[in-house]
Amino acid sequence: MSLIKDLFTNWSVWRRPGYFESFDYSWGMVIDLDRCTGCEACVVACTAENNLPIVGEKRFSENREIKWIRIERYWSGEYPNAKLSFIPMLCQHCDQAPCEIACPVSATYHNQDGLNTQIYNRCIGTRTCAVYCPYEVRFFNWFSYTWDAPLEQQLNPDVTVREKGVMEKCTFCIQRIREAKDHAKDDGRRRLREGDIQPACAQACPTKAIVFGDRNDPDSQVAQMASDARGYTVLKELNTSPSIVYLRRVDQEHV
C-alpha cells in the first residue's frame, strides 16, 4: 500500500528521464588520439588489474577472447601514402546505454556515479546487452577459464573471477573508485579529489593519452579537455551520449 502511495506521490520522480537529476560523480575519460601510439600497454594493464582470463589460442581463434580495452586500427590511403590510425576502444559508459535496457534481470544498470555497471552475480547470460551494444565492448564468458599454477597467485583479490555464462566489461576500475572513496572517508573528505583515482589503463599509458576524472567538476582535467576543439564521441549519431570523449588525431600532411 505504502508503495502504491509512493508511486503516485512521487510520480514526477519516477517519470524523470534517467531518474538521476545529477550524478554524484560523473566519471569520464578523455582519450587523446594525438598522444596515443597504439602501444597496447593499457591492454595488458587492464588484463592484469581485472583478472581477465588467458583464453588460449583455440578460444582466441574463435573470437572468444576477453579484452575490456582493445586498440582498433584503421588504415586509410594506399602505399606509399598509407596511414594507420589507432583508437582505444573500451566501454563508453553511455548515459543512454543501449545495453542497459536490454537486460531482463537488471544485471546491468546505471549507478549514481554515472557508471554503466555489470552485476556478475545477477547475470543469467542472455547476451542481449552485448547484441545491443554498438561498441562491441561487452564480453561473454563462454567457458569457465583457469590459470596454470602459480599464475593464479597474481589474481587481483579486489576483483571477482567470473564464471561461465556471465557477461563482463570495463568497469572504469570500480574497485579502485570504491577504495579511493573509503580512504577519502577515512581522511574525513566527503568527495574524492582530482587524481585520487586512475584506472589501470590510464595509469599505465606511457604517453598519458588517457585522462580519467569527474566530469561534474568543472576544474577537472577531463572536463576541460572534453571541451577541446578536437573532441568528439564515437558513433555520435546513435545518440548514446558516451562518457568517453576522444580528441581527434591531428592529421598534418604538410611538413
Next chain:
Amino acid sequence: MSANIIGVYQYADDLLDAAGRLKASGFDEIELMSPIPLHGVEKVLGPKKSVLRRFALFGAIVGGVGGFLMAALSAIVFILPTSGRPIVPWPPFLIITFETTILLGTLATLIGFFFSANLPAWKDRPYLPAFSDNRFGVHVGCDEDAAEKVEKIMLDAGAEKVERVKT
C-alpha cells in the same frame, strides 16, 4: 423422495417436442442432453442467463491494473535506472499490462465457465453414454407420484425408451 427420469430419443425434434410438453405440464427440472450443441433450446425452455461475461470482464480489469502495478511497483521498490529512461516508462509497461490483461481474462473465463456450468461434477449424474454418441436425451427430476405422468409424456413424444435412474 424424488425420482429422476431419463427419456432417450433418436431424433432431435422429438426431444425438443418432449421438452416443450414437459415444460407445458409444469415440470421445471428439465435437462436436455445431446452429443452436439442443440439450437432452439431457448425457444422451448426459455432464455438462459450466464455470469460468464462478468467473470471475463472482471478478470481482464484485475489483470490490467495488477499487471501495471506489478511492473511499476517492482520498478520503484528497487531502483535500477537504465538507459536514461524513466523508472516508470509507459510503452514497455503498457505491453506488460496488455499481456496480464489477456492472461487473467482467460483464467477468469475458465473459472467462470466451471462456475456457471456447475462443473466439474465428480459424482454421477443422470446420464447415458449414448448421449455422447448419437442419441438425444431429456432428464426430468420430479416427485415420485408424478413419475408415471412424466414417462407418459416422454413416450408420447416418441422416446425410444424411458429409464428411471437413482442419484
Next chain:
Amino acid sequence: MARKKNPGSKLSRREFLALVGTGTSVMAGAGFLTAKFSRRPVEQLIPYVVPPEDYIPGVAAYYNTVCNLCPAGCGITVRIREGRAKKIEGNPAHPVSQGGTCALGQSGLQVLYNPDRLQTPVTRRGERGTGDFHTVGWNSALTTVASHLDKLRLANRGAGVGLLTGDIRGHLDDLLIQFLGLMGSGRYLQYAFTNPTNLYSANAASFDTAQLPYYDIANSDFLLSFGADFLGMWVSPVSYSRAYGDFRQGRREGEDKGPRRQRGQLVQIEPRMSLTGANADIWVPAVPGTEGALALGIAHIIAGGAGRFAAALAEFDPPRVAEISGVEASTIERLARSFGDAKAPLAIGGGGAAAGTNGVPNLVAINLLNHLAGNIGREGGVVFNPKPAFGRTGMQRHGSYLDLLAFVEEIADVDDGVLIIAGTNPLYDFPGDERLVRALQRIPLVVGLSSFMDETMQYADIVLPVNSYLEGWGDDAPEPGVGMRVASISQPVVAPLYDTMDVGDVFIRLAQRMDRDMQRAMPWPDFHAYLRNAWRRMYDKRRDKLDYVDFDAFWTAVLEAGVWGETRRASQRNEFHAQVDYEPPVHAGNDVDYPWYFQPFVSQGFFDGRGANLPWQQELPDPMTSIVYGSWIELNPRTANELGVDEGDILEVSSPAGSLRAPVWITQGIRPDTVAMPIGQGHTSFGRYATGRGANPLSILSAQVDSRTGAFAWGATRVNLTPTGERIRFVKTGGWSRTLDRQILGPRSGETQEGGDHG
C-alpha cells in the same frame, strides 16, 4: 603508511617533471628523495610463518623496484597484497618511466609466477641439447662448480673461465668483474641481440663519447627518425613515449600545463612501417640500408655547400640520393627544408638504419644532422649523460656478434675451459649458423644461470635457478638516462617462490666454497650486503651534499623512492670528429635468386624473444596487425599480387642461410621490394607458451656483420618467397581495417562533429 593508494601524489610528480626533460631547473640531487612515498622497508617482507607486526590483511603495500625485462631500466612500483605481487605500475618518481609502463613491463608478474620457471638446480644427464636434466641440491651443484673453478684457479688456469651475460649494469657488474679478476680471467662479455653496439661506436666516432645519448624528444619540434622505432621497443620505449606525448600536445600535468607550443612533427624513414611509422605525420619508405645517404642528402641541402663538410657532402645532391634511397628528390628537399626551418629539429637513427652492414656510417651521417642543427647538449636536442654514479656504460662490455663467436671459441680452445652464461639466450637471437653451437659443444663445463630452460640452457651442464627480478636485489644506472645522473635500486617485492638465488649470491656462494683467498676477497654474507656496502661508499663520497642523518636513513629513503639521482648535467660541446661518407649496404644473396629485402623487426610483445613465454604477451595483439599467437610475413599488396597469394597463405621464405615458413599478412605499410617478419616467436625450448609456436626470422639470417664493429647486421639479408599452397586463418582481434566513412576516428580537422543532440 602502506595505505597509500596511488604512488605519485601530485607533489612528487611535479618535482620530477620539473627535473626531467626541461633540464633548465636545477634542484638538489636529493630532490628525488623528498618524494612523499610510503613504502615499508623491504626488511619487513617476511614469509608468513613470521607475520610482520604491522601486516594488515586486505591492504595493499607498494614497493619500488626496477624493471629488467629490457635494458631501458624503468622504475616500477609493484602492488603487493598478502605477500603476492598483484600489479606492476610505473614509478612516477622515476625519471625514466615517470609512472608509465610498456606492455612487456606489465607482464613482469608472469615472469615471477610463470609455470615453467626453473625451481631447483639441475645437471645434465643426456647429450647436450637434448634437454635431459635431473635435479640436484644447491649444495652439490655449487660445490661441483666451485671445486672445478678452484682447481683451475690453483693451477693458474683460471683464464679459461669465461662469463657471458646479457645486459648487466650497476654493482652486480662490478661483483662479476671482481670475481673473474680473482679467477685471473678477463673473459667477460655481454651479448644481447638488441644491444645498440653501432650507436655506441657511431657516437664514439662522431662526438667521442661512447654512450647512448638522451634524446630530448619532448622539447624538439621536428623529429626526423631514421628507422628508430622509439615508440615500439627501441632502447627506452617508455621514456620516449612519455616524451612523444608532450612532443605532440605539450606537457600534460594537472598543475603545470606549460605553454602550448606548436605541435611537434614526426617523420619516420624506414622501409617497413613500424609503430612509430604509423604515428608519424609522414612515413618515408626508403630502401633498407640507404638511410645514411638520405641523411647526407638532407645535410647537403641544409649545409648549402658551405662549412667543413661541403666537400664530403658535395656529391649527395637530391637526384643522386633519390636514386640511391628510392625517395623522391622533392620529398628529400621538403624534409631538409623543414628540418632546417624547425626551431628544435632532432634526428634519431637506429633500428633498421643501424642494422645493415653500413650501420655505423649511417648513424654517423645522422649524427651529422644533429651536429649541423647544433643539437648537442642542447634542450630539445641530443644530451649525453654524465658518467653514471657507478658501473660503466654498456659499451665497454657489450660484445658484437663476432666478439661473441670469438669469445666462445677461445674458451672452447683452452683445455677445460668454463663458460658461465647468465641472463642471455644467444642460441635464439643469433643467425642460424652452427659455429656457436659447435663451440659450445667443445667446452667441457658450461654453467647456466637462468630462470627458464631456454635454448641456450639446453647446452649447459649445470643450470642454477636464479631469482626473477621481482625477488632479488640489484641496482641500476639506466642507460640512456635522462641527461642526468639516475640510480635506481631493485629490491625483492615478494619472497622467492622457489629455491632460487640472485646471480650475485651465486658468485658469492661459489667464492665461499673456494679456497681461503677467494673467501677473504669476497667476504659478504650475501649480495644484499655487498650492495649496501657499495652504496655506503657512494654515500660517504657525497655525505656533505646529502642531508641525511646517516647512511641508514639515506638507504631507507632510496628504497622508498626506488630511485636516487643528481640533476647535474654533463657539459658537451657541439664538436663533430668523424669522417662522413656513405657506404652502400651489402645484402647477403643476389637480387636475382633472392629478390626481396628481408627486414626482421623487434616485436612489441616479445622484444627480442624473451617475452614469448608470457601468456599475456602471447595474447597481446600486435599493434600493427592485431595478430596473436604466431608469426607472419608482411607483404606489400603489389608483392602479394606478383606471388598470387592472399592473407594467410603460407610462404616458404628462403635465404642463403636457410628457410622457414610463414603466413602472409598483406599491409600497405611496406615497400614492394621488402618483406618483414616479427622477432620473438619460433622458440624451440622456452616453456609451454612459447615452444614450437611461429617461426624465428633470425634463424634464416646470413651471418652479416657491420663493417666497422662486427655487430650482427640483421637487416642485411635478402630472401626469396615461394607459395606453398597451404593457408591458415590468422588468430587476431581485428576485423576490417577501413572505417567505411563511419564516425569513428572523428571529424576531419576543421570540421566539428554533427549528429546526436547530446555532447
Next chain:
Amino acid sequence: MSERGQPSYQEVNDAVLPTMTTFTWRYWTALSISVTVMIFGFFAPWWYQLFVGVGAAGMSRAAYWGTYLGNFIFWIGLSHSGTLLSAVLHITQSDWRKSIYRSAEAMTLFSLITAAFYVMVHLGRLWFVHWTVPIPNVMGLWPNFRSPLMFDVMAITTYLTASSIFIYMGSVPDFATVRDNATGLRRKIYAIMCFGWRGTDREWHRLGWAYTFFAVLVIPLAVSVHSIVSWDFALSIVPGLHHTIFAPYFVCGAIFSGTAGIVTVMYFLRKYFHFERYITEKHFNNLGKLLLLLSLIWSYINMLELFTGWFSGSSFEIEALRFKLFGFYAPLFWEMIAFCAFLPLVLFSEKIRTNFRLMLWISIAINIGMFTERFLIVATTQPRKFLPDAFSFYMPSLVEIAITIGSFAVFTTLFLVFVKVFPSMSMYEVKETLNLPTRKGART
C-alpha cells in the same frame, strides 16, 4: 462433405476413436525414432553445453546470438497457425475449420513448448532462469520489466496458458465421448479429464460462450506475441534489425509458416488416420488460397524492409544489406526468396491447390524457407554492426546443429503422444456440420 454421402454420428465416432487406441507398427517406429533423436539430438548436446558452457555453440564476439534464437523465432512462428487460425475461423463461423482445428491447436501448443525450450538452451546460466519470473524475494529484486526479453517472458507464458486452455476446453466434450466408449482405468481417467461432462443444454450453452471468449482474447494475444518477439530484435540498434516494419513482418511470416505447417500435418492425418471423408480438397484448397495471400504479403514486406535499408543510405544499413544479399550466406537468402516468395505463386492454380501431394511438398518448402529466414535474421546482422574492426562471422557448431535437429524430434514426439491422448479430430464439431437427425429428415 464427401460425395459418398454423409457419415452418420456413429461413423464419426468410429472414425476417430480407434485412432487413439490402435497402435500400428508404423506408429511405434515413428515414436521410437523421434524419441531417440530427441534424447541424443536434443537433450544430450544440451547437457554437454550446460556442462562446458555456451561456448559449445558456435557463437562468439559480435555474433552473440545464434541458431538458438533463430529456431526460437521459427517455433514461435509455427505456433501462430493453430490457435490464431482456429480462433479467427471460429469467430467468422467458417465450418471447414472444424475437422482440422484440433490438430492445428496441438501444433501451436507443442511448437510453443519447443520454443520455450530454446529460450533455456540459449541462456548462459540456465540454473538462474527463475530470476526472470516475478517472484517476491528477500532481496527485493525484480525482473526488469523495461526489457524486451521480459515482454517475451510475459507474452509466451500468457500465450502458452491461453492456448492450452483453448485446446483443452475445446476437447472436453470429446473426452466425454472417449469416456463413454472406454472401460476400466482409461474410463476413470477420461471421466476426470472431461470433468463429468454430460452435454446438457446448460453445459453446451456455457461452453459456447466461454469458447467464444477464449477466441476473442487469443486473437490479439497471438498478434502481440510475435510482435514482441520481433521487438527483441527491432528494439536493438543493430543495423538490419532496427526496422519499424519488423513486427508486421514477423507476424505475417509466423502465420505464413504456421499455415504451411497445418497443411503438412493435415496431409499426414488424412493419410494415416484415414480422415479422407473429413479432410478434403476443400480444406487444402482454402488453406492454399490463404498461403498464397500470406506469401504475397510476406514478399511485399520483405521488399519493403530491404528497400528502406537501402534507401537509408547509411553506411551501417548498406553494409548489413550487402552482407545479407551477397555475403557468405547469400545462397541461403536466395533460397528463402525462391521458396517463400516465388514457389507459392503456383498456388494460383486450383489444380495444384487440390493436389494433396503437391501441397505437402510446397508447405514443407515454405517452412524450410521460413526457417532459413529466421536463421539469416540472426546470422547476418550481428557480425556487421558498427565498428568495422569488430566485424566477425558466425557459423553454427555441431552442438547447435544437433540441437536444431533434435528440437524437431521434440515436436514430433509431443505430437505423436498427443494423437493418442486427444481425439485428433473434434468429433462433436464435425457432427455439428452434419445435418441434425430429425424425424422429418428421416421421413423424407
